[in-house]
Amino acid sequence: MIRNESNPEESFIGFLQVDRLGIIQYASPQAEYLLDCRVDKADVSLMTVAPNIGRQVLLCMEQELHSNAFVAREKERDIEVLVSTMMHDSLPQGALCFLRDIKNAAEAARNLPPIKEMHLQFQALLEHSGYGIYILDGRGIILKVNDVAADLIRLDKDQVIGKSIFKLVDLGIMEEVLTPAILKTKKPLTRPLWAIKSNKYIMASGIPILDEQGEIMFVVVIEHDMTIVKELRAQLNQAKQVAETIRGELSDRNLLELENSEIIAISPAMKQVLTVLLKLTRMDVSNILITGESGAGKGYLAKFVHQHGLRKEQPFISINCATLPEMLLEAELFGYEKGAFTGASETGKAGLFELANNGTIFLDEIGDLPFSVQAKLLKVLDDGEIRRLGGTKSIKVNCIVIAATNLNLEDLVQKKTFRKDLYFRLNTFPVRIPALRDRQEDILAMAKFFLKKFNETYRQKKRFSERCIEEFLAYDFPGNIRELENLIKNAVVIKEKDLLTGILPANRIQSAVSMEAPPQKQAHVFRGLQEDLLEFERKRIEHAMEQFDNTRDLARYFRISQSSVVRKLKKHGLSF
Template sequence: MAEMNEITLHQVFESMNCGIIVMDRAGRIQWVNPQARGILKPSGRLCPGEAIGTHLPLTGRLVERCLKTGEPQLDKHLQGKHVDIVVHVTCMKASGKITGAVCSLDKIERFEEAASQLDSVKRLNRQLTAIVDNSSDGIWVCDGNGTVITVNKSSERLNGVKAEEVIGKHVSIMEDKGLVDHNVTPEVIRTGRKISALQYIKRTGKYVLMTATPVFDENGDISMVVSNGRDMTRLNAINEELEQIRMKAQKLEDRLAEIDMLQLKDQDIVAENDKMVQILRVAFKLAKMDASNILILGESGAGKGMLAKFIHKNGNRSKKAFIQINCAALPETLLEAELFGYEGGAFTGARQKGKAGLLELAHGGVLFLDEIGDMPISVQAKLLKYLDDHMVMRVGGTQARMIDCLIVAATNHDLEAKAKEKTFREDLYYRLNSFIIHIPPLRERPEDILKLANSFLKKYNAKYNLDRRLSYRTLEFLRSHPFEGNVRELQNLIRRLVVMGEPDASPATARDDYGEPLPAATAPPPVQYGLDPAQGLTAQLEAVEREILRRAFARFPSTRQMAAQLEVSQPTIVRKLKKYGLAGKDT
């Protein structure tokens, strides 16, 4: 039996990972396993019978102390010339007496590696815990059987539960307690698929979008189910708030458009054409923003002056002066004096006390420079200086004055082309075109012709105390006339018709701009039925209907009057005008 025990002990020592040295009561080596020799080489030539301190003096002191006191010497770090080791020395006892000592040793590197791995694991765990706990979404982790492993803080808030209430229990506890209307984790375990569903949390009254994802091990089995819950209650509320804001914004936009149009009517501004309506809205906005350096482009007679007055009337300076000058109407020297003023005796014929320029007169208000494309180069240079520093010096003067006025300029020239041709200062062009408004000619907005004609007719009837009307044939003429002179030509034509015409405003004595008499008023020819026998009944009826609408369109200024005359509803008139491609009217 003794031999069997000795063999068994020998086998145990030989198979251990650490080094083992066994010593007797005097500290002499009795046995050394191969692992100890490997760790201690080249100082590992240990022979049985030799004192341990002969080759390992530091270890020998620990053995001597242990044998003398009987106290174990544990976790001692010994640093030698060739190796660093960690040593444990313990006593062997028999019948209460110390019979020897056992020294176990290992390289310090193994302990450092283990400690490093342990620190890394701890650090990783801290990071993962921080990520999970600080996630704004609720996170549940269950094992492959559905037992809850982890519940983060956000999930506690969303579900109204504490982690200790559910960890270690099956996830079905949430349904069993009536906390949720349904649970997706068991279905994920059953199907092995990722599942998303909207849950209602009864305890907190929240709607949570729950997404459960399976995690598979190396054998393809579900090892975990990670569930991510996002609070949809606030998102739904935000969507509702956003929708309400959009509705309010749309109402405000519609209201602003309505207000704009009411303002246009109050100011006797006619704009039925979509482009013209947009132009007036832009001008209205610039006026309210007190914007300066506005450049209005358009053909002669298109209404540039009207738009400039519209900007002044609707701006913050409406109670201040609106000063207008035609830059093409005055010679160079006189234009400079008119714009910038002059001191007494500045030139022959000058007033003795001098004269304030138009810029000074427009202080606090608006200066409208019409036909600025014809302004002489020398005056352009002086105007550019004013735009830079807002200082004005009169002709012949020595004292500059600070002048604050908005500049609105207009021209029918292509200023960009003139700038390239060096007939207009390029730097002045770029200073003036901060905001460009291009007015289309009247021929490009036929919807405005009849409305403008009715507006001018009303104006001149009131001015001359008359009650003229436009005949059917006159309206047809207006609709087909090209109006190369734009709004000015139309205005002058209506004024002549009112002043010189008969009550129907279509006399032979009133002639157009080309010297031809306007067509006399005659009754419209009766509608011809059966326009084309080759066509079917529907086509012929539509042709007749279109002709009736066309004539009513030419005769009446609004769709309501057309509806009253034809004895149908106003929406019907609007719908049929659109159907037959006839221009829209005011209601």
């Protein structure tokens, strides 16, 4: 099969590759020289050209020895032979034979180690290397592979040896491999690869080994797991982007503490709200009035003010003014003395203002505060002191007061259900939080935040489909953040499939669609054919993923290969 005349002085070691029947598949020029033959046609048996060596090689494979070394005499030459059996599924499939003329080798013995020692060194390098190593023949058949390389694709060595490297792509194990390009160009190549089966990113370098004719004898591929490096780099880039965004929008404040604040502010309107609040916290001011629709996140902002203020180590006390009747509310806020009313504690009780001393008190739903209690609250704001129910002495308190409401306090003042002087006192630093529909940039980020939160809480792996995201962006969320949070919590707990394809109830989806559709006909926006085809393909795949839960069934459904399905899922950002 090799047709070449070679100067025997050029190399000490010859090389042969035979199949399991002893038929020569490849013979280097030095091997032809040592055996005094020419292997220039197919089906040439080693037993024919070198019977003594051939018997030993066949015996080695018959006894299923992984390697063997011996000396045989062929045509008045004493030839040292090292046999390395190629195994697949624990059965011999052929052998690699290294040959050396002992007489010539003796002349170089001082500089060249014995061939068996060289083989042992090679095996040690192969098996104990921290890198994955493949050795392939000129057709892309895997001859040798070490444990590291097999682990990178989650296969055993026996499942790989003797197989074509192209099968790894066809079976959906690898997205692509280096060898085809190397066999085509006969040049070294380095490229990042993705192992689909193990979800690992690999940096691979392949080197072709050429014979004297310039034909490829072997391809050696060395691989290194880059998954951790890629993940760290992605995290670093994400951290840099976050840092740049924060620095650009809030350059006057160190906002590293925002990581745990659960405040998402991507929209300009919300960023402006946080800018104002951060300035107020730095000044340690009181009487902040937060207004906005129900469920918009007023409670989150109150906690944000406390956590980023000078009193963050002190108590944060919260009360909903709409949940208690007048007498109980007054007792909760200001406390009471022994015997102040029927059922009062024998020892009396400190009020929430006392408990919040030196810290922050948050008065939610302040618009529902009974009129009779409003006067006492005004006195606290004016004088900084309270008097317990049934008590005679004043108690000094010093706390930040934050109030919130979804009502229009000016209208309540006009209706005389809310004191004008209290309104102006509370409204010293007004902050209006925008409704969720007015900060669409935050919807997707919030949805991902809540999805991650509830996945961790309930140990799930739910994820949004493209359809689900489109519904979110089309819906107006009258319940604001609270509605979004509860919808996602319900979906994580109730939905069976990991891919969430529809979270909004049918009546809300219809509402979202009707909001999107304008009353009058609009001009159609034409897209390119390629965009339409991609959109159609993605929707077909998503629909099929609702019926099947693995790539094998999808491939059978679409009548394409499993590797094609894997590539299409990756292209559209979909996964099971």
